[in-house]
Amino acid sequence: MEYVIEMLNIRKEFPGIVANDNVTLQVKKGEIHALLGENGAGKSTLMNVLFGLYQPEQGEIRVNGKPVKITSPNIANDLGIGMVHQHFMLVDPFTVTENIILGKEPSKAGKIDLKEASEEVRKLSEQYQLRVDPYAKIADISIGMQQRVEILKTLYRGAEILIFDEPTAVLTPQEIKELIYIMKALIKEGKSIILITHKLKEIMEVCDRVTVIRKGQGIGTVNVNETNPNELASLMVGREVLFKTEKTAATPSDVVLEVQELEVKDSRGVSAVRNLDLTVRAGEIVGIAGVDGNGQSELIEALAGLRKTTAGSIMLNGKEIRNLKPRKITEAGVGHIPEDRHKHGLVLDYSIGENIVLQTYYQRPFSKAGILNSKKIFEKARSLIKSYDVRTPSEYTPARALSGGNQQKAIIGREVDRNPDLLIAAQPTRGLDVGAIEFIHKRLIEQRDAGKAVLLISFELEEIMNVSDRIAVIYEGEIVAIVDPKETTEQELGLLMAGSKRTEAGGKQNV
Amino acid sequence: MSKYLSKLTSPLIAVILGLVVGAIIMLVSGYDPVAGYGSMVNGIIGDSYYVGESVRTIIPYILAGLAVAFAFRTGLFNIGVEGQLIVGWLAAVWVGIAFDLPRIIHLPLAILAGAAAGALWAFIPGYLKAKFRVHEVIVSIMLNYTALYVTNYLIRNVMTDKLDKTERIADTASLRSPFFESITDFSRMHWGIVVAIICVIIMWFLLERTKTGFELKAVGFNQHASEYAGMSVNKNIILSMVISGAFAGLAGAMEGLGTFGYAAVKGGFTGMGFDGIAVALLGANTAIGVVLAALLFGGLKAGALNMPLETGIPSEIVDIVIALIIFFVASSYFIRWIAARFKKGVK
Numbered sequence: 001m002e003y004v005i006e007m008l009n010i011r012k013e014f015p016g017i018v019a020n021d022n023v024t025l026q027v028k029k030g031e032i033h034a035l036l037g038e039n040g041a042g043k044s045t046l047m048n049v050l051f052g053l054y055q056p057e058q059g060e061i062r063v064n065g066k067p068v069k070i071t072s073p074n075i076a077n078d079l080g081i082g083m084v085h086q087h088f089m090l091v092d093p094f095t096v097t098e099n100i101i102l103g104k105e106p107s108k109a110g111k112i113d114l115k116e117a118s119e120e121v122r123k124l125s126e127q128y129q130l131r132v133d134p135y136a137k138i139a140d141i142s143i144g145m146q147q148r149v150e151i152l153k154t155l156y157r158g159a160e161i162l163i164f165d166e167p168t169a170v171l172t173p174q175e176i177k178e179l180i181y182i183m184k185a186l187i188k189e190g191k192s193i194i195l196i197t198h199k200l201k202e203i204m205e206v207c208d209r210v211t212v213i214r215k216g217q218g219i220g221t222v223n224v225n226e227t228n229p230n231e232l233a234s235l236m237v238g239r240e241v242l243f244k245t246e247k248t249a250a251t252p253s254d255v256v257l258e259v260q261e262l263e264v265k266d267s268r269g270v271s272a273v274r275n276l277d278l279t280v281r282a283g284e285i286v287g288i289a290g291v292d293g294n295g296q297s298e299l300i301e302a303l304a305g306l307r308k309t310t311a312g313s314i315m316l317n318g319k320e321i322r323n324l325k326p327r328k329i330t331e332a333g334v335g336h337i338p339e340d341r342h343k344h345g346l347v348l349d350y351s352i353g354e355n356i357v358l359q360t361y362y363q364r365p366f367s368k369a370g371i372l373n374s375k376k377i378f379e380k381a382r383s384l385i386k387s388y389d390v391r392t393p394s395e396y397t398p399a400r401a402l403s404g405g406n407q408q409k410a411i412i413g414r415e416v417d418r419n420p421d422l423l424i425a426a427q428p429t430r431g432l433d434v435g436a437i438e439f440i441h442k443r444l445i446e447q448r449d450a451g452k453a454v455l456l457i458s459f460e461l462e463e464i465m466n467v468s469d470r471i472a473v474i475y476e477g478e479i480v481a482i483v484d485p486k487e488t489t490e491q492e493l494g495l496l497m498a499g500s501k502r503t504e505a506g507g508k509q510n511v
Numbered sequence: 512m513s514k515y516l517s518k519l520t521s522p523l524i525a526v527i528l529g530l531v532v533g534a535i536i537m538l539v540s541g542y543d544p545v546a547g548y549g550s551m552v553n554g555i556i557g558d559s560y561y562v563g564e565s566v567r568t569i570i571p572y573i574l575a576g577l578a579v580a581f582a583f584r585t586g587l588f589n590i591g592v593e594g595q596l597i598v599g600w601l602a603a604v605w606v607g608i609a610f611d612l613p614r615i616i617h618l619p620l621a622i623l624a625g626a627a628a629g630a631l632w633a634f635i636p637g638y639l640k641a642k643f644r645v646h647e648v649i650v651s652i653m654l655n656y657t658a659l660y661v662t663n664y665l666i667r668n669v670m671t672d673k674l675d676k677t678e679r680i681a682d683t684a685s686l687r688s689p690f691f692e693s694i695t696d697f698s699r700m701h702w703g704i705v706v707a708i709i710c711v712i713i714m715w716f717l718l719e720r721t722k723t724g725f726e727l728k729a730v731g732f733n734q735h736a737s738e739y740a741g742m743s744v745n746k747n748i749i750l751s752m753v754i755s756g757a758f759a760g761l762a763g764a765m766e767g768l769g770t771f772g773y774a775a776v777k778g779g780f781t782g783m784g785f786d787g788i789a790v791a792l793l794g795a796n797t798a799i800g801v802v803l804a805a806l807l808f809g810g811l812k813a814g815a816l817n818m819p820l821e822t823g824i825p826s827e828i829v830d831i832v833i834a835l836i837i838f839f840v841a842s843s844y845f846i847r848w849i850a851a852r853f854k855k856g857v858k
Contacts, residue, residue, distance in 0.1 A: 326738060344735050344736050350732065359741055361725050
């Protein structure tokens, strides 16, 4: 069997670190080949080498058996290598077609021939069953559709080998299913796919072979039908990984958070949360299960003071905190791991140390009489970096330079360290690998065992089932059911989340 | 150390490039570039008088540069420095004329009046941005014109009776320095340089060492995260504009209390506020960078005055040469980018 892509003994160094050391990746024609590794293991570096963004210090790249030097993405394109980026590179106000032809516009006498281009896009879309409307504006289409536009972009440029960089991180379960279907269709048409991921389930489902990288080292390549998730996980992390988080039974005590008849409007003025009741007690983890877009974001923002509420009450330890300023809420004892760590969680241009004191910089010992004490700030940062295993060159490194998992660990360290009575964790493990997920789940349970109230919001049913002591199902802005994770199934939850059992479960079950 | 050196190389190359192209233009126009540049250097540091005048020129550039840089660092573009400078100038002169006080009170009061007027003028776009999300560039540009015509009106109709300039400020409010004058052969160098240096230190300290600066920069980088962390985004936007405006107002006060000693009706903008944008960008929006960029700017402007006098090169050519140097310094980012691409490609 011939290989379409061979990357042999690749070594890539950055000042101070070896990002790839002796990594070998061989992709057969017509296969889906997974590249598996923890966050920061060097997957992206390896792919950037293949895509011409980085030059390797050592090693050889061969395409269809011929040694090549890929010095820029253009050369990669010419060789038939296309990349579907995790963060889409699309111009929002442009149409699908305009985005696809960007940089390769077909023109007649200097005038772009949009009609012909649209036709070609439509044909490609049909051929690979992508179902994309060439005339739709990017701003108006869903994330899943935008991703398909990215796929079309590579196909339009004649890609034979498609690199998917963590494609499912931004998708809903339904969209993931569609993507898997699309990937299989691509293979049928003779393309080859490299799938960068740390989700073992996906690998087991769609991939033929998998190459594992750990801390920059190539660990090896295995056939998917000869392995299992446990083996893959230990290959990736380098030790045994516990999938089921171990925990004792909860011992809930006093009510910490009591939400009653809460109403929150979204940015368009429509009620996103209505008549919502919720209670979280000290020493328990309440998980909120629901399909994305059922009011979760608005609920969290209301609890954190980032969004004004229109009716109801939010009591923390018996005191009303509804519509208080974020700082008052923080000081009242709420910790919050935000949904979007880049938008809300971090100032990416600030150092990791500065981010660690983002809410406490004005308090002693970090500042006194308005003057910052950077010695104390970075001392704190060092200790949190150590205890939360944040892998960073130093506490002065900009947060931007860290991998997602390490950014998230820093945020969790920051929030937990403030010792809040209520910890809100919104999508705390989104985009993270199994090692980091295990770490974060352990910390949440630790907080519970220390007598804190934890509110977990997640779209991952597995996570909700695993970590929560009680599950509240949210549907169209209301809590439609409260169930015990030990007595429910994913199927039942799924139905509740879809709103189908709404009437039987009862709108207001206050436990 | 080498880090700082490498930061300096590309601006230095740019300056040299600008001088070379300027020389070619002088040659083409039939003038001797060596003599031309000789007279320019002479005009900057030729004798103590010129040194004094150069320092005097640099003072408002430092302050205007700080004003723009401060706003930039906190995510705002204060293009209204010119207007804030003009109102600061008038306010300082007004206090300098209107009051009869001992020097130790009168001078600081006049300086503070300039800062306060500039701050107030910048408060308007800051407030509008915070409250109604009106872009600060639009409001502050418009306020430049408002400042120009309002001050002209005040000078002509309120402070004087249809005169083109106010009377001189009281000696107790003057920044003039017999000491500096005596060591620089009676140039107009004044105590404003001390004020400017103090402001440089204030800017650095405020941004790098205080919790206020921490908030201001955070809001500039990421408003959402700042709000999440409990900072008031609106308060910080207004505060940033106010501080920026205070620096701008001080730049005007230095002109009013130091260089001129009065305020005159202006036919157009002083240009110092706009040059402040270039100074800030050249200085990479850092306090020390602003000082270096102001040295270059002020030096060129001061030295240029001497070129027509000594060599007969018309002042238009001088302006072209200055513009070229600025152009190349400004494109040093571009030069660096090309160099980086080139290096990558070769490897």
